[in-house]
Amino acid sequence: MPHQTPSFPHSWAKPPVSVLPIHDNWQVAAHANGFEIMQRCADPAYVELKCQTCERTHEKRHSVILGSTPICPHCVEHRWREDATAAGVKWLGRDPQHRKRGLYRARCGHVVARQFELIKRIVAGNCALRCETCQRFTEEAEARTAGWELVGPSPDRGSSYRRYRHRCGHQQDVARANMQTERVCCGGCGVSWATAPSFIYCMRFILPCGTQAVKLGFSRNPRSRLFHQLMCGPDIHGTLLDQVAIPTGRKAQRIEKRLHRCLEEQHPHAILPYSIYQDHLRVRSEIYHARLEPKILLLLDDLALSSRAT
Numbered sequence: 001m002p003h004q005t006p007s008f009p010h011s012w013a014k015p016p017v018s019v020l021p022i023h024d025n026w027q028v029a030a031h032a033n034g035f036e037i038m039q040r041c042a043d044p045a046y047v048e049l050k051c052q053t054c055e056r057t058h059e060k061r062h063s064v065i066l067g068s069t070p071i072c073p074h075c076v077e078h079r080w081r082e083d084a085t086a087a088g089v090k091w092l093g094r095d096p097q098h099r100k101r102g103l104y105r106a107r108c109g110h111v112v113a114r115q116f117e118l119i120k121r122i123v124a125g126n127c128a129l130r131c132e133t134c135q136r137f138t139e140e141a142e143a144r145t146a147g148w149e150l151v152g153p154s155p156d157r158g159s160s161y162r163r164y165r166h167r168c169g170h171q172q173d174v175a176r177a178n179m180q181t182e183r184v185c186c187g188g189c190g191v192s193w194a195t196a197p198s199f200i201y202c203m204r205f206i207l208p209c210g211t212q213a214v215k216l217g218f219s220r221n222p223r224s225r226l227f228h229q230l231m232c233g234p235d236i237h238g239t240l241l242d243q244v245a246i247p248t249g250r251k252a253q254r255i256e257k258r259l260h261r262c263l264e265e266q267h268p269h270a271i272l273p274y275s276i277y278q279d280h281l282r283v284r285s286e287i288y289h290a291r292l293e294p295k296i297l298l299l300l301d302d303l304a305l306s307s308r309a310t
């Protein structure tokens with residue numbers, strides 16, 4: 001005789017479900033909020049609710065149906081997912097550490113945890129998502145360019161400062177803005193940006209939109225500044241066109257200021273507005289239209305000649 005699976009009535013398989021009554025006033029309250037009560041759950045305090053919007057079910061305390069406004073968790077998650085897409089990130093799920101946060105895959109590929117409200121503000125264009133892992137890489141590169149190593153946040157000097165370790169081993173808190181411009185003096189060994197050798201450089205950038213720009217600046221390590229610090233992503237093309245050695249950082253800074261003054265006076269319309277490159281380059285000024293490139297290279301030639309003469 002072939003084996004037969006015994007068939008039990010539904011109520012036998014899940015005995016506690018549907019045995020208890022669904023009161024009319026519960027069903028009325030559920031309908032008023034866009035739900036239908038399907039059945040009682042194993043836990044008598046709970047009922048199974050079907051959302052009339054997404055048609056999916058979930059379990060809810062019947063006291064919530066009578067006492068407050070029930071919300072469909074599937075519809076809520078659907079909105080979080082849509083917000084994520086609109087904000088340009090991928091929804092990965094709720095953050096188990098924090099009920100008001102979700103986990104998202106950022107464009108860079110890293111996973112970030114963010115409050116749902118923040119994602120809405122990004123969609124509204126009120127703020128941007130900054131990946132902390134990428135941010136850490138950027139700040140490490142800035143420090144390396146200046147000859148330091150990033151240790152972490154400054155314990156007592158506020159959010160604009162970081163703790164860094166010099167190659168001599170000495171640690172100190174420095175304003176990040178000074179690390180970005182390499183203007184740091186070591187309190188341990190006395191090495192100072194002002195007395196260390198430096199360079200005046202000229203760089204060319206091609207932005208993703210096709211705009212060509214040129215930058216004049218000074219750095220103790222222009223190549224590192226270009227490749228590890230200035231460009232925000234691989235879609236930006238950068239070239240170090242020329243660099244002139246200057247005996248000290250202080251002298252390089254003076255020369256750089258003089259050259260910028262001269263360019264700004266003679267070519268005020270060649271200064272690129274910050275809005276054009278703000279998403280692509282980690283600088284706020286000193287960026288010119290590419291048509292100034294020959295002029296800047298001539299200035300650097302003159303500078304090289306005059307520094308050789310002295």
Ligand SMILES: [Zn+2]
Nearest residue numbers: 051054072075
């Ligand atoms: Zn729903």
Ligand SMILES: [Zn+2]
Nearest residue numbers: 108110131134
């Ligand atoms: Zn990242």
Ligand SMILES: [Zn+2]
Nearest residue numbers: 166168186189
């Ligand atoms: Zn030092």
